[in-house]
Amino acid sequence: MNGQQAAGTGTTARRMVLGSRLRRLREASGVTREEAGYSIRASESKISRMELGRVGFKTRDVADLLTLYGVHEEAGRAAVLDLLQEANAPAWWQGYGDVVPGWFQAYLGLEEAAAAITAYELQFVPGLLQTEEYARAVVRLGNPAAPDTEIDRRVTVRLRRQRLLTSRPAPELVIIVDEAALRRPCGGPEVMRRQLLRLVELAALPQLTLQVMPLGGGGLAAESGSFTILSFPERDLPDLVYLEQFTGALYLDRPAEVAEYAAAVRRLRAEGLSPERTLALLHSILQEN
Template identity: 40%
Template sequence: MQNGPAVRRRKLGAELRTLRTGAGLTSGEAARLVGWHQSKVSRIETGASGAKPADVRLLLDAYGVRDAQLRELLLMLAGSEEAGDRHRWWHAYRGVLPPTYRDFISLESQASAMRTLETTVVPGLLQTPEYARAVTRAAVTDLDDERLDTLVEVRLARQDVLRTERPLRLSAVLDEAVLRREIGGPEVMGRQLERLMDAARLPQVRLQILPFGAGAHVGLTGPFVIFSFPSTSDLDVVVLDQLTSSLYLERKEDLMAYSEAFDTLRMHALSPEESLDYIAGIGDGA
């Protein structure tokens, strides 16, 4: 288990190693091509040291990588500003957001797909402003109004990933408790349920409800998020949120276990069409 920066460093190094071997080069040959010592290539590939964007660009050129989407992703993992404000808008909030939250937003903005199980609250990408305010106030103690406004603003800005030219594909399984827990009062909750139904109709969103009638399920251990990335599955990562930190799981065994768990949850959940009806019924007081 790693923190966000360590995961990105290791993922970047592993992908660069794959690209080097795909180009038919040894680490020594790659080093000579870019004018480095072989040990620097090795340290980057093992994640022992970070790689500057300029370093990554040199290596990608040496390996003949022309895929623009893959280059952009790897440069962002190295901390490049080239992608512009669309991918790094949260830097304006560095003084407010804890590092673990910034890491999560960074992964979310770079991912092509996100699978999430939520057992307590509506996923941040689908929250209304009023619901987000109520959740944030309950989760973060001693907030003044200005900081609360900023955190809600960030939560809403994150939702832009669903509205870009290449939107994030979101697949969410929500335990029925998410719908039944009245956060912010009946009016706020009513608008939140309407927001869920609107989101569920988007082509890039697949929303399923896991009703109480499904009984015990693998998701009882807690919520999780699986991020998938364009061009390569080797960068995929599982994120487990805790009260004061987040855990990042990157081993293939962990990814497989959580992917299988999510597939099982989807099988036991209502279909997207049935889920829409179910949310509407709860909204109507059924």
């Protein structure tokens, strides 16, 4: 992806895994991209996009490529074709295409496939940790002219994402939130109070490490603003950095770029409050209100 907006929708991570497997099979058989493209009546660039997981896959094309690459045994073909079915399966968020843009649908596919999610948030409590009331206030803030039905659908998507917290296996989560986000009364004092109580409850989850960056801290480490790092169980998938913008998102996967953000996380965690002190701060803010 290398700094470009991600294209397409669906189970992005599975497409990437399938593309990577096809690339390794092609290279092992000594077939060029041009030869592979010719075999399925496509261009060399189409093969390149397939191997990067940036386009969908047709069963006939994948079957023909497996034959070209010398994969004839039933078990080997079945493993790849099963992965193809997973990659082509409709994702739950595709039913919300009116409120979930394509660039964010790509993120949802990656988020669901991640084994570890590390996020730093400056302005708001991250979506995975929001209460329904708080989510509604945040969504309304970003879409002030939207009708209530649209707000409802956007909130539904946000809450649906939170099933990751109780999935099996659940991803490892490291969430670093700026203290300003906890003190910004989004939705009003009562909504914020219930959100803080929710954070106290979620902090007990064994897979979640919650830390707060205190006011005045972490300036150098967080100069890029909010970001998320996604790590995957499949060795074929590199770590990705997700940077959300007003009308799109950037997905960074160059090792040097990812390393810079990983270093920023280490600095943020060192300068931030420990999970124990974070919990104490949450209780302190609750007592103030």
